Each structure stands twice: as C-alpha cells, then as structure tokens.
Amino acid sequence: MDIVYLNDLRIDTVIGIYDWERRIKQTVVLDLEMGADIRQAAASDHIDDTLNYKAVAKRIIGFVEESEYQLVETLAEKVAEIILGEFNVPWVRIRLNKQGAVRGARDVGVIIERGTQA
Numbered sequence: 166m167d168i169v170y171l172n173d174l175r176i177d178t179v180i181g182i183y184d185w186e187r188r189i190k191q192t193v194v195l196d197l198e199m200g201a202d203i204r205q206a207a208a209s210d211h212i213d214d215t216l217n218y219k220a221v222a223k224r225i226i227g228f229v230e231e232s233e234y235q236l237v238e239t240l241a242e243k244v245a246e247i248i249l250g251e252f253n254v255p256w257v258r259i260r261l262n263k264q265g266a267v268r269g270a271r272d273v274g275v276i277i278e279r280g281t282q283a
C-alpha cells in the first residue's frame with residue numbers, strides 16, 4: 166500500500182471541555198496519512214487517477230472550521246469518517262495535535278488509525 170500524506174494542516178476551530186474554550190477558536194494541527202495505490206497515477210500522470218490531497222484538505226478545513234466538539238477524540242474520529250467515506254480511502258492514520266493545550270507541553274492530542282491496510 167502506498168500513502169498520500171498531508172502534514173501540518175492548521176485549522177482554527179471551537180474545541181475543548183471548559184467554558185472559556187467554548188468562547189474562542191483554537192488551532193488544531195492535523196497530520197494525515199491516507200492509504201492509496203498510486204501506480205495508476207504514476208503511469209498516466211493524471212490527477213483523476215489518484216487521491217487529490219488538495220481536495221481532501223479543502224473538505225477537512227471546511228468541516229473542522231465549522232465543528233464545535235469538546236474532545237480531540239471526537240474531532241479525529243469524524244475526520245477519519247469523512248476521509249474513509251468520501252474519498253475511497255481504505256485506511257487512514259490521523260495525528261490531531263491541540264498545540265499548547267497543556268502548560269509545559271508543546272504537543273498534545275491523539276493518533277488514530279481507521280480502516281484496513283491492503
């Protein structure tokens with residue numbers, strides 16, 4: 166299985182369990198690894214034969230900007246559902262980083278894998 170990836174996708178959204186967090190937007194940073202077979206595209210050199218990472222980014226940015234979840238777990242799960250369900254991707258690994266959410270730590274968040282690797 167090949168991987169199409171997208172790293173350091175920064176999106177501002179409402180996320181958090183505390184009252185003050187419901188009133189502001191915070192930045193989440195997404196790293197996405199998406200299973201794909203890139204051989205057809207490599208042979209044809211045509212965008213229609215591969216997973217278009219720009220199309221994925223546009224969809225995820227729009228979704229996350231409008232979302233208002235409390236937990237990073239929920240947001241990561243919903244992003245995985247979109248990628249698997251709308252982009253014909255069999256497997257995805259998502260690292261969702263709520264940077265700066267914990268004093269003393271730079272990065273905090275979740276890493277999930279969903280679907281099956283070919």
Ligand SMILES: Nc1nc2c(c(=O)[nH]1)N=C([C@H](O)[C@@H](O)CO)CN2
Binds near residue numbers: 180181236
């Ligand atoms: N496992 C999790 N722990 C915590 C979360 C979360 O989403 N998942 N969220 C918070 C707060 O919203 C925090 O990010 C703000 O300081 C705490 N723990």
